[in-house]
Amino acid sequence: MRRSTVRFDNGRGALLDGRLELPVGPPRGAVLFAHCFTCGKDLPAAEVIADAFVEAGIAVLRFDFTGIGRSGGDHAETSFVTQVEDLEAAAGALRDRLGRCDALLGHSLGGAAVLQAAGRIEDVRAVVTVGAPAEPGHVLRLLRTEPGEIERIGVGAVEIAGRRFRIGRRFFDDLDRVNMERAIAGLRRPLLVMHAPLDEVVGIDNAARIFQAAKHPKSFLSLEGADHLLRRPRDARYAGVMAAAFVAEHLPAEREGDPTSVHLRIGRRRYRTEVAVGGHRFVADEPREAGGGGLGPGPYELVAAGLGACTAMTLRMYADRKGIDLDEVEVSLAHEKRHVEDARACESPRAGKVDHIERRIVVRGALSDADLARLAEIADKCPVHRTLAHCVRIGTTVEHDGGEDGG
Template identity: 30%
Template sequence: MAPSPSIPNLQEIRRKCVTVHNSHGEKLVGVLHETNSLELVIICHGFKSSKDRIPMVNLAAAYEKEGISAFRFDFAGNGESEGSFQYGNYRREADDLRAIVEHFHKEERFIAAIVGHSKGGNVVLLYASNYKDVQTVINISGRFNLERGIEHRLGRDFKEKIKHNGFIDVRNRKGRFKYRVTEESLMDRLTTDTRGSCQSITNNCRVLTVHGSMDEMVPVEDAMEFAKNVSNHKLQIIEGADHEFTLHQDELSSVVVAFVKAGLGGRNYMAMPSESCKRTSGCIHSRF
C-alpha cells in the first residue's frame, strides 16, 4: 500500500484476524485494520451479509488510509462467526457489538465511531440508545420502519403462514433453502422500537445517516425519519446511489471519514497514547 503524504509510516499498517467471544460464548470473527492509532472505528454489516462485503471492506480501508484503525466483524450466525443465523436478532446483535466494544476497551483503544450498513445501521443506533460510551454513530442505509420489507421476503400472507406453521422457510429463485424465519425471530423484528431507540440517544452523541437516493431496498424516506427522531443528527443523501452504494463507494467513504475526523478534532486524548500503544514501536496517531 502506498504511503499517504499526510500520515507517515503507513507501510506499517497490518491486517489481522481477531476473535472475540460474545455473551453466549460464540466466537465473533473480525479483521482488524491496524494502524497503531489509539482511535478505532468498528464497522457492522447488514442482513445476511458479512464483514467481507462492500461497503464494509472499502470503509475500513478508507479509515486505514487516514491513519485510523478499523475493525469489521461478522455478527453471530453470519460469515465466519459461530452461532446460527436468526431473522430479526436486533437486540442480540447489539449485544455482539457490546462484546466487541468491551474487548477493545480492554485493549485501551478509544472507540472513535461505530458504523453500520443496512441492518447494521439499526444495530449501531440501538447500541447507542442502550450504552453511552460511543459518541459518534454512523447509520448507512438503515431501515426506520421495520414493518416494511417483510412481505418482499416472506410473502403477503406471512402472518397467517407463520401462525399456522410456526415458521417460514425462505428459498431462492431456484427453490433452494436459504434460511428459516421462526415466529419468535419475526416478533423480535416487529417489536424492535426504532423510534424509541432513536429518541433515547443522548444529545452528546453525534449521529450521521447516509442514504442513497436510488435505494430500492430501503426507501430514502426512512432516512428522513431518522433525522426527525435523533436529536443530534446530520443527514446526507447521496444522489443516484443504491443500497450498497455500488457506484458511489468513494463518495460514501469521503462522507463517513470526514464525519469521524470532525468528531476527533481537538480532543485532549489525541496527545495521550494508551499504555499498550506506548509499548508499540512505530505508533501512529491520527493528525487532524
Template identity: 45%
Template sequence: MQSEKITFAGALGDELAARLDRPEGPVRAAAILVHCFTCSKDIAAARRIAGRLAARGIAVLRFDFTGLGHSAGEFASTNFTSNVGDLLAAAAWMEAHDMPPQLLIGHSLGGAAALKAAPQIASLRAVVTIAAPMDPSHVTHNFGAKLDEIHAKGSAEVDLGGRPFEIRKQFLDDIAEASLADALPRLGAALLVLHAPRDEIVGIDNAAKIFIAARHPKSFVSLDDADHLISREADAEYVAGLIESWSARYLDLAPEPARPETPEGVVRVAEAEASGFRQDISIGGRHQLVADEPVAMGGTDLGPSPYQLLSAALGACTTMTIRLYARRKTIALTHVVCDVTHDKAHREDCEDCEKSGPKIDVFRRRIRLEGDMTEDERASLLAIADKCPVHRTLHGQAVIETELV
C-alpha cells in the same frame, strides 16, 4: 494494517467470528464496524473503511452477527434485538481489552442496530450510518410474497442476495416492535449520515428522518450514485475517506509517542491490500495520505504515485522557501505557484549531471511569481528557489539507512 482473528460470545451465547484490524503503530482509539443485513464482516467496503481507520491509528473490530459469515449459531433464531445484543457484546469485548470503542459504524440494518445500541456504550464519541433505515422493519420488503407464508406457517425460506435464509415469525414480531425514536435523541455522540439518493434498497427518505430525529452535532453527506452495498472500489474509498476525516474531529486520539531522534515524526507507509499497489500513509500520526500507481501500471489511481509525491515535496518546499525569503526582504510577493514535472533523461542530454548511469532523474520547475516587484527582486526570488532544503537533498547526496524490524 495487521488483521487478527478473534472470537467472543454473542447475545445468544454463540461464538462470534471477528477481525480486529490493528494499526501498524500504537492504537490511538478504537471503533466497531457493523455489517448490513445477511452480509458479513468481509465485504469490500468494510475492509476498506477498516484499512483507512487503521492507518489513522484506530483499531477496528468487525464481526459477523450470529449465524452469519464465520460466526456460530442459527440465523433463524436471530432478530434485530439479538443483533443489538451482539453489538453490545462486541463493545464489551473491546472494553475488556483496553480498547473502549469511541466510533461506531453501521451499514444498512447494521446502521439501525448501531443507532439503537449507541446510548448504551458509554465510551462512544461518534456514530456513522451508511444507507441505514429509520425503521428496522424496512427489511421485510425483501421477503416479498413470503411474508404471508411466514405469518401462516411460522417460518419460510427466503432468497436474499441469491442465498436461502430461513425467516421465522419471531423475527417479524421483533422487528415490528423495534424503534429508533427513543435512541436517536439521546445518542450522546456526534452523528454522520451517509446515504445515496438512488439507493434502491433503502430510500433516501430514511436518511432525512434519521438526521432530523438526531441532535447536534450531526452531518449528512450524499453518496451520489453509489449502490446500497458500496460495491465499487472508488465509492468504498470515498466513504472510507469521509469517515476517517470526519471522525478525527470528534475522537480523542492518543498522541503518537514522540521520538527525540525523529523531530518531524515518523512517516509510516503500509499497503492497503496485497492485491494492488495502494498505500496508506500516516505522517506523524496527524496527517493521512494515499499513494497508488496509475491504472496503466497495474494500480487503481486512487492516489498520487511515489514520484508525484516526491515532486510535491519539491514544489511545496520551493514555494515555502520563496515566501519566507520574500517576507524577510519585504518583497511585495502576492502569490507564488510552482509546477513540477518528473521525467527520466539520457545523461548526455543533461548539462549539469555528474551521476553515472545511462539515465538520470530530471525535475522541471515552472515558477510563477505575482506582485508589484522589480526585475531584480524576481531574479532574487528565482535564485532562492535553489536553496530550498528538498532541492538541496535531491541535488546532493542522501544517506538511506535500512534495517529489518
C-alpha cells in the same frame, strides 16, 4: 493496513469472527462497523469504507453477526435484539484490544442496530448510518415465505439484493421489544445519516424518519446515484471518506507526532501504501496504467512534491526576512529519466540514465529585476534541492515480524 483476526463470545455461547484493521502509527480513534442483514464483514463496500477510516488514522473492527460468515451460531435463531447484543459484545472486544470504541457505523439493518445499541455503549462519541431502515420490521417486506408458514414451521426466508437467508419465529417475536423512535431521540451523540435517494431496498423515507426523530447535532448526506449495497467502488469510497471525516471531527485532538518521523506500510493490494508523517496521513499509490489503483501520488511524485514544497517555503522565508514584496509562489515540477550525456552536471551519474527534475517557478508581487535574480539563486539553495543534488547515503535494516498481517 495491518489486519488481525478478533474472535469473541456473543454472550450466548457462540464465537463471533471479526477483523481489526489498524492504521500505520497509533490510531487516533476506533470505530465498530455493523454490516447489513444478509451481508457479512467481507462485503466489498465494507472493505472500501474501512480503507477510508484507516487512511484517516482510525482503526476499524468489522465482524460477522451470529450465524453469518465465519461466526458461529444459527442465523435462524437470531433477531434484531440479538444483533444489538452482538454489537455490545463486539464493542467490548474492541475495547479489550484498543481500550476504546469511539464510534459506531452501521449499514442497512446494521444501521438500525447501531442506533439501538449506541445508548448502551458509553464511550461512543458519534454514530453513522448508511441506508438504514427506520424500523427493523422493514425486513418483513422482503420476506419470501408467508408469515403464517413461518409461524407453522418456525423458519422462513428473506432476500435482499439477491442474497437469501433464513429467519426464525424469534425475529418476529422480538420486534415488539424494539422502540426505534425512543432510541434515536435519546441517542445523545452526533449522528450522520447517509442514504441513496434511489435506494431500491430501503427507501429514502426511512432516512427522513431517522433524521426527524434525532436530536441535534445531526447531519444528512445524500449518496447520489448509489444503490443499497454501494456496489460501485466510488460510491463506497465517497461514503467512507465522508463518514471518516465526520467521526474524526468528534475525536479528541490527535497528538502532534515527531515531524521527522516517517512511517509507511503496504499490504497485499498493490500498490496502495499508507503514509504517516508526524500527525499527517495519506495514501501513496501507482497509477492504474502501472498496475496500481491511482489512489494517491507515486513515489517520484512525492519526491518532486517535497522539492516543490521546500522551494516555495524557502522563497517565502527569504522574502519575509529581506522585506521583499512577494505575494505568491507557484512551483511546477516534472520528473523524467535522461541519458547521462544530457546531464553531465550530476555528481554521481548512474550508467545509462540519470534522474532529471524540471522545475518552473512563478512568483507574483511588486518585484524588481534584482529581486527576481536573488529569488532564483535562493531557490537552488533550498535544503531538499541540496539533498537531491548531492550524494545521499541510505542505511537499511530488515526485520521479520511473524505476526498476522495483511492489507
